[in-house]
Amino acid sequence: MTTSPYEHHEYDVLIIGAGGAGLRAAIEAKQRGLSVGIVTKSLLGKAHTVMAEGGMAAAMGNVSSEDNWRVHFRDTMRGGKMLNNYRMAELHAKESPDRVRELEQWGALFDRTKDGRILQRDFGGHRYARLAHVGDRTGLELIRTLQQKVVSMGTDVYMECKVLQLVHDESGRVAGAVAYWRPTGEFVTFAAKTIILASGGVGKSWKFTSNSWESTGDGHAMALWAGAELIDMECIQFHPTGMVWPLSVRGLLVTEGVRGDGGVLRNSEGERFMFNYVADMFRAETAESEEEGDRWYDDHNAGRRPPELLPRDEVARAINAEVKAGRGSPHGGVYLDIGTRRTAEYIRRRLPSMYHQFMELAGVDITREAMEIGPTCHYIMGGVKVDADTAATKVPGLYAAGEVAGGMHGANRLGGNSLSDLVVFGRRAGMAASDYVEGGSGPSGFDWGEVESAVARALAPFENENGENPYDIQRDLQEMMQANVGIIRTGDEIEFAITELETFTERVKNISVKGGRAYNPGWNLATDLPSMLTVSKCTSRGARERKESRGGHTREDFPKASAEYGTFNLAHTIAGGTWDGEITTERSPLLTMPDELKALLEEGK
Amino acid sequence: MAEVTMRVWRGDASGGDFENYTVTQNEGEVVLDVIHRIQATEAPDLACRWNCKAGKCGSCAAEINGKPRLMCMTRMDDLPEGTVTVTPMKTFPIIRDLVTDVSFNFAMAERVPALLPPPMPEDGYRMFQEDVERGQEFRKCIECFMCQDVCHVIRDHEENKQYYAGPRFFIRYAELEMHPLDQNDRREYVREEMGLGYCNITKCCTEVCPEHIKITDNAIIPLKERVVDAHYDPVAWLGRKIGRRTKRSATEAGVQPAP
Structure with missing residues (x-):
């Protein structure tokens, strides 16, 4: 092997991303005795997992003894509008209870039932109380537990180190990655027998989002550039309840736990409008009147679930429609009220972060006043196409788990299914990558040409003197995507976005960066923008091709779901492995579900 | 505007x-x-x-x-x-x-002897809300490290960093000490290696905590009491002298493999 001109490390398993999926994968590979490196753009423990609030879904049956994996599978498929990879949904439903319990072995402290078991809470789209939680800071508990476990195992963690591109051997297997240290700006190369992408989501390409600066779709983009396929990229979840005021916090998440714990939605006329938006698919299990819904809060057997607890796509569209019809709140949202039903003590105990967040940032006391909320870009269902059992992508040696992987959630993710997704498939990716290494597979070389071209591309903005400020491009991109490929889409707007994205590609090639390489956020953004553009292009192309409305993809010009479109995913590939290469979008048929699983979907319809 | x-x-x-x-x-x-x-x-x-x-x-x-x-x-x-x-x-x-450069904190995290629980029963552990609540308060910590920043022991004394874990890790040790499942004993370790004695409970850490964790009252003071009990308890003292221990020491605990 050529000697690297840069700092160089070698691992059996290199993990990109240190959220729930990456850390869980690391634990698995470490337990197998392999050498493991984790690379993260931020400090350890700050990944987006930390922001998950309400809980992790697992059919443990601690609160509702009727619950089991079959019902969880059914809820997940129905929530995903049947676009899911059924095998992922099946594995997830079967394995998540064990994944929750093992967290307790590593130190997690979940809230308890009276008899000392893990307490579970109600959430949208879940038929039974299913979410293991710690108040409204479940993500923090998950990431801290995994982080402490990984640290106790002596794992190498490269913090504030951003991966720019994956590297192949001459046969097309994955062979490593090239990255740079944010604190110094120096480059670093990693040779690895396998790589697990666990890099999270893409929400930062939209203006109003609950996502942090990190969610720029790096893993999605790098996988595509490396030869993998992306699917379902048009399926973006707009969480129904983000803060809308003050403007500076617009998009900040308000947990679904508020509704799970008794919060209701009202428009400016005081009406609980969700009763007007119950789709046929959910009518049989949803309350018909406020009285029935109210009874359910006290006794789940005394009525059906209130419509505020429908899946997120349904609620987000309803809120959008109310605001459009002129029944919104002063700042363009609707009202979420829990103070009327619950005592101040209950709210502060169950929802401490929400209480704190509204009090400090908006000056609103949620124990007495209603919150103003509206949809916010929250999650991408789409991602790298993987094999359900192994998390393997099309590229030999490359795996993907967590938000960066596609298929598990179909067209819409149920709340609480993300945290469990991370640990179920993080573990599976770790197992499969370890099998690959132990089986003697691995790269036969390391393409230094790919390293040099990635380095040259990263440094180009320093050479360019009169180009654009990357912050201007980012702001314009966010506004353009929000306006044209947002929660409700039309063919004309999507076409406009696709044309605009070509202009953005040219603008990104003309970025100038001021200052040096050490901890330079402007430069860091310049290296994020190619990923943001790549995922935006896939989302727009998927949105153009999917001429129907399904889950997190709503077309005003095709308002209904079509049976034909329910039989395939839209899969994207890129020519030539370059970030600005031509993207090809094709139909990729769904897996055929075995009859015994099909039968589960019919139950209690 | x-x-x-x-x-x-x-x-x-x-x-x-x-x-x-x-x-x-x-x-x-x-x-x-x-x-x-x-x-x-x-x-x-x-x-x-x-x-x-x-x-x-x-x-x-x-x-x-x-x-x-x-x-x-x-x-x-x-x-x-x-x-x-x-x-x-x-x-x-x-x-x-x-x-x-906050790597001091990550280095201290590496030195925490891991949780050591008993084997898990098939249907999971049983713990009660009132028992987990003490630890839950400390697990609210978001690791902003402002308590470390404001702590006099290290703010003005760089040299103390090698002997002193700081408030963020005292709540971590308190959490493990109060964890219903933990079987490790880190009391001597916190005293000898992590410098718990340097803290003179001025409560500056508690004042800056954005999560409103009562670092001094609920973690450091109870931890100091437990450490003192362990260290000056004549039976425990005799045990150390004659090399017989009923609980694992922290140094050993550090190498206990967690499941």
Whole structure:
């Protein structure tokens, strides 16, 4: 092997991303005795997992003894509008209870039932109380537990180190990655027998989002550039309840736990409008009147679930429609009220972060006043196409788990299914990558040409003197995507976005960066923008091709779901492995579900 | 829309100085919004660390008008009128501008002997809410490290860092000590290796905690009491002398494999 001109490390398993999926994968590979490196753009423990609030879904049956994996599978498929990879949904439903319990072995402290078991809470789209939680800071508990476990195992963690591109051997297997240290700006190369992408989501390409600066779709983009396929990229979840005021916090998440714990939605006329938006698919299990819904809060057997607890796509569209019809709140949202039903003590105990967040940032006391909320870009269902059992992508040696992987959630993710997704498939990716290494597979070389071209591309903005400020491009991109490929889409707007994205590609090639390489956020953004553009292009192309409305993809010009479109995913590939290469979008048929699983979907319809 | 002057420390390990920026300030904005506006316009290379902008990740700690605060949770309209001064946390070495090298904390995390639970029953552990609540208070910690920043033992005494874990890790040790499942005993270790005795309970850490964890009252003082009990208990003392122990020592505990 050529000697690297840069700092160089070698691992059996290199993990990109240190959220729930990456850390869980690391634990698995470490337990197998392999050498493991984790690379993260931020400090350890700050990944987006930390922001998950309400809980992790697992059919443990601690609160509702009727619950089991079959019902969880059914809820997940129905929530995903049947676009899911059924095998992922099946594995997830079967394995998540064990994944929750093992967290307790590593130190997690979940809230308890009276008899000392893990307490579970109600959430949208879940038929039974299913979410293991710690108040409204479940993500923090998950990431801290995994982080402490990984640290106790002596794992190498490269913090504030951003991966720019994956590297192949001459046969097309994955062979490593090239990255740079944010604190110094120096480059670093990693040779690895396998790589697990666990890099999270893409929400930062939209203006109003609950996502942090990190969610720029790096893993999605790098996988595509490396030869993998992306699917379902048009399926973006707009969480129904983000803060809308003050403007500076617009998009900040308000947990679904508020509704799970008794919060209701009202428009400016005081009406609980969700009763007007119950789709046929959910009518049989949803309350018909406020009285029935109210009874359910006290006794789940005394009525059906209130419509505020429908899946997120349904609620987000309803809120959008109310605001459009002129029944919104002063700042363009609707009202979420829990103070009327619950005592101040209950709210502060169950929802401490929400209480704190509204009090400090908006000056609103949620124990007495209603919150103003509206949809916010929250999650991408789409991602790298993987094999359900192994998390393997099309590229030999490359795996993907967590938000960066596609298929598990179909067209819409149920709340609480993300945290469990991370640990179920993080573990599976770790197992499969370890099998690959132990089986003697691995790269036969390391393409230094790919390293040099990635380095040259990263440094180009320093050479360019009169180009654009990357912050201007980012702001314009966010506004353009929000306006044209947002929660409700039309063919004309999507076409406009696709044309605009070509202009953005040219603008990104003309970025100038001021200052040096050490901890330079402007430069860091310049290296994020190619990923943001790549995922935006896939989302727009998927949105153009999917001429129907399904889950997190709503077309005003095709308002209904079509049976034909329910039989395939839209899969994207890129020519030539370059970030600005031509993207090809094709139909990729769904897996055929075995009859015994099909039968589960019919139950209690 | 008002204008505000921000006095921001710019520089690196070799030195630096304050720079003034006059920028727009909109209704409801927090300090981080204004810092972002400076980045997006005048100074795209202004370094600051942040992630969630919701008070949940603890990345954006800095000293605002001399006090450690999360930039994302400090509203501009809550600060006194006039120039707002933003400096990096003082206790940690500077990387650039508002970003400090907090690796001391990650090194201390590596030295924490892991949880050692009994084997898990098939249907999971049983624990009761009142027993987990004590640990849950400490697990609210978002690792902003402001308690470390403000702690006198290390703020003005770099040399103490090798003997002293600091408030963030005292709550971690207290959490493990009070964990219903844990079978490790770290009491001697916290006293001997982690410098618990250096803390003179001035409660500065508690005052700056953005999660309102009662670090001193609920973690450090009970931990000190337990450590004292273990260390000065004549039976335990005799046990140490004659080399017989009923509980594992912390040094051994450090190598106990967790499941």
